[in-house]
Amino acid sequence: MKLRSWTICALSLTSLCMLAAWQYREFAGDRQLLQESLHREAHAIMNAYLGGIQSHRRRGVYFVDQLDGSLQGLVAAQDIRAAAIASRDVDRWAHAAGETELLPSPVGLVAGDSWHAYGFQLVEYFRLPPQNTGMGRGRQGRGPPPDPDGNAERENPSTLQRAADLFDDGGDYLAILVLNRHSVDERSIRAGWLRGSIVAGGMLLVLGTLLGWHYTLRTEGRARRLEAEARHLRELGQAAAGLAHETRNPLGVVRGWVQGLSKSDKLPPDQRQRALLVLEECDRVTARINEFLSFAKPRVPVLERIEFPAFVEELHLVLASDLEGKGLTLTLAAHAAEPVIGADPEMLRQTMFNLIENAIDASPAEGTIEIRTVAAADGTCRIEVADRGPGVATEAVESLFAPYFTTRPRGTGLGLAIVRHLGNLHRWRTGYSPRPGGGAVFWLEGVDLLRS
Structure with a gap:
């Protein structure tokens, strides 16, 4: 019985471990799918953005102005915390938008993706060919369309020109995106709770089954003991009833002999008195035996x-x-x-x-x-x-x-x-x-x- 109990406990524990391992594997798969979804989203956004940059045939002040606007629109419209572009040979970002404090230094930054506490980071290199010589600062040159009032040239022309010069000669550049990972973490936590609930439910089910089995065994053992005790008591009752019956028979013989003796005319009065006392005691013992037989005798009521x-x-x-x-x-x-x-x-x-x-x-x-x-x-x-x-x-x-x-x-x-x-x-x-x-x-x- 003990070996059987230990075997069942070991099998139950093994089943729980297998269930926990299976659910952990499912949770890891769910989390990987969520991370891959964010990974694909980040690459899609990056490819679309870099494709837009590389599609420009002319670069100049107007291009730089469009670049800043597109970065601002990117962090506003998408689940993106920060975005930036820089040349590979500089130590700061040329154009950035969003939570720029999350951006690392571009120096030594390696292309690829990585997960951080603040979000998912994607860095990619891209190359721009040298700018062809333009026809001036019109729509064929380096600047925006001519402003009849000359306002564009008066808005810090040196800063815009330096930004435009960054892209004129072409070269190697890097772009960075920092995406919010909150939704991925939230769904991962929900998936973890779901898998944990399944494991906890399995544990409760196995524990309840083991407890039920344990109490069933105890109840069966107790029932067997009670049945054995009841059988023993029945046997004792039958034995006691048999003994009482065997005692009553010779007692009846003794009573009959004493009764005949008490009626004898030759018996002295004192002995007759003693004989009557013996008769009384025989009757009393017989009455008690009869009561005991009534108490001990197995009976089934017939209603x-x-x-x-x-x-x-x-x-x-x-x-x-x-x-x-x-x-x-x-x-x-x-x-x-x-x-x-x-x-x-x-x-x-x-x-x-x-x-x-x-x-x-x-x-x-x-x-x-x-x-x-x-x-x-x-x-x-x-x-x-x-x-x-x-x-x-x-x-x-x-x-x-x-x-x-x-x-x-x-x-x-x-x-x-x-x-x-x-x-x-x-x-x-x-x-x-x-x-x-x-x-x-x-x-x-x-x-x-x-x-x-």
């Missing part, structure tokens, strides 16, 4: 319809001499005129007989013993036997139905134990409650009510 008022009347006739001896009255307070219950007649008779006998013994003279039936909402009823005796001490309540526990000097301690045993066979609940105003109430709950 029948019982007219409860007529049943109580029969008990009244059987116990009439005991009731009259103390001047007691036995009454029935039924919840309906003719209640009909389902029970084994012989077992119910023994149960009620024991309860009424206890009530007779506890009741004061000239008192009343009351039998009541109370209907329940679940289609059953409660049968109560109430008396006005001294009741039961608080410390004795827990042991009332235990075998061989009694509070009466002449009690055997099996009467209430038999009541509970027969009640359990019917799946009834048995108990005791103190009676308001003094006395005791012994009750049976869950008795099948066939007619109210």
